[in-house]
Amino acid sequence: MRIELCKIKVKDVFDGFIDKGEDGVFAYGGKLTIRPPYQREFVYDLKQQEAVLHTVLKKFPLNTMYWVKTADDEYEVLDGQQRTLSVMQFLSHKLQITVDGKAYYNDSLPDDLYDNLMDYEFMVYICEGTESEKLDWFKIVNVAGEELTPQELRNSVYTGAWLSDAKRHFSKSNCAAKGLSDKYITGTPIRQELLEKALKGIVEFKGLKKIEDYMAAHKSDADADELWQYFQDVIHWIEKIFPKYNKKMKGLDWCHLYNKYHKNTYNSSVMKAEVDRLMADDEVGKPAGIYEYLLSKDEDPFAGKLLQLRAFDERDKRAKYAEQGGICPICHKHFEYEGMAGDHIKPWSKGGKTEPDNLQMLCKDCNGKKSDKY
Ligand SMILES: [Zn+2]
Known part of the structure; x- marks a missing residue:
């Protein structure tokens, strides 16, 4: 693992700054991804943004930031997203701040303060290393910074064509995976929750141990078609076996159920009648357990416990x-x-x-x- 401390001027970071909303935020002549496409936005409130700008204008030090080197001369902000964005947004006239009781946009700032701002140096640790080194290290850095979810951390390590395609399917707010699975699977695409669930499912399906194992093996693939097909198989399997929708189906661990039971054969008419019968049975304390109960009851003498049947008082x-x-x-x-x-x-x-x-x-x-x- 190589970690290098660099001083990078605000004016250099601001060069080429572009905020494409959900499609990502970029800067530093196009070489820096401040926020990757389809990642949730963290938002500092005005007070926090102002505090960052006051620090910079007074030439006080900000905490060190972390960038990950993702390719030759390409970087992604791992820690420091909000501090960087606060300065960038002020410079692009999106933010008004108050200094000594006076309100300023970027273009009304006195020259000396404007120069302080543009010449200010961010202290940045740029890190480079193997994937597992980076992942271990990011987890530690993350504790102190703007917290990334475990899947967001994995995404900042296993970058490449596979990840871009996977995010296109699973991470956009209006992505295909959300449209397909919304009735059955909970999760916010932009927080990488759907991607994580699909990955967890395929990892179990293939008998692997960890999501990292799958991402490491596939990061250089041209696309994420295998994962996307697996996910579609899961949803189509649900719809085949339980064609009648019920709200209780939402939020079950369907990938796991598919992995465990997809080789069995079930009669969908029988299943439909059984669901109806059990939904109407007031002895059943947990209606959401009906689906796994029906999938497993022929093999498991204890399947009944899934229903949390009423107990004597x-x-x-x-x-x-x-x-x-x-x-x-x-x-x-x-x-x-x-x-x-x-x-x-x-x-x-x-x-x-x-x-x-x-x-x-x-x-x-x-x-x-x-x-x-x-
Ligand atoms: Zn006894």
């Missing part, structure tokens, strides 16, 4: 305990109340309800051995 259990005289009806031994659990005599799957006459108190051992608990 304390009063009914105490009453039943007294009625049984503390005796477990299976092993016929006596237990303290705390050593027993409320059990459905007729399980939920066979139509049993959470009502006192379907309740028995079993010792925890016998309850654990019961095969049809749900």
Whole structure:
């Protein structure tokens, strides 16, 4: 890892400054990305912006900033985005500040102050190194700076054609991935939440360990088509198996469910009838669990716990305990109340309800051995 301390004049950074909104903010003769395309905007309030400008106009030192070298003579601001933007926005007439009780735009500033501003030197650490070195180091720097999310940090390390294409699909506010998945998957594109979810999904799908492994292997790919196709497969799979939409479907970990169950076959008419039946069942405490329950119930005897079925309340259990005289009806031994659990005599799957006459108190051992608990 090489880290070099450089002094860079404000007028050089301002050269070629252009704010393209969601398409990014660039400066330093086009060599510096202040904010990459499709990254969320941090916004300093006016007071914070003014504080930056007062510091600069008085020639006091600002904290050191960090730039990452992304290619020969190309850089991206890792830390210092807001401080840089505050100065750039003032210079491009977007910001009015008050100095000694007087309001100024950039062009009304007295000459000496204007010169102070243009000749001011940003102290910048420019860093260069392997991807894992940079990532480790960025995580530490990030603690002190304008916080980037873990995926924003990864994006500043694994740059290239693959990332640009991935961001086009997943990170624009009105991107295709958002349009396709909005009913099912939560996440703000510009905060890289959708990209991160898709990556997490494909990493699990391919049996990799970390998002970094996938990004490192693909950063030089010409495009991110593989990831985009995977994501579309996930959404189309949901729509095939559960063609009737329900709001409870939004926010489930659909990539994970796809990875786990996509090789099974399901009948969509049966699924639809089952969803309707379970949605209407007031024993089901967690309707959002219905989808995974239906996907997994043929393989998993404990799938019922996904539904958070109703449990007996304390009063009914105490009453039943007294009625049984503390005796477990299976092993016929006596237990303290705390050593027993409320059990459905007729399980939920066979139509049993959470009502006192379907309740028995079993010792925890016998309850654990019961095969049809749900
Ligand atoms: Zn027992």
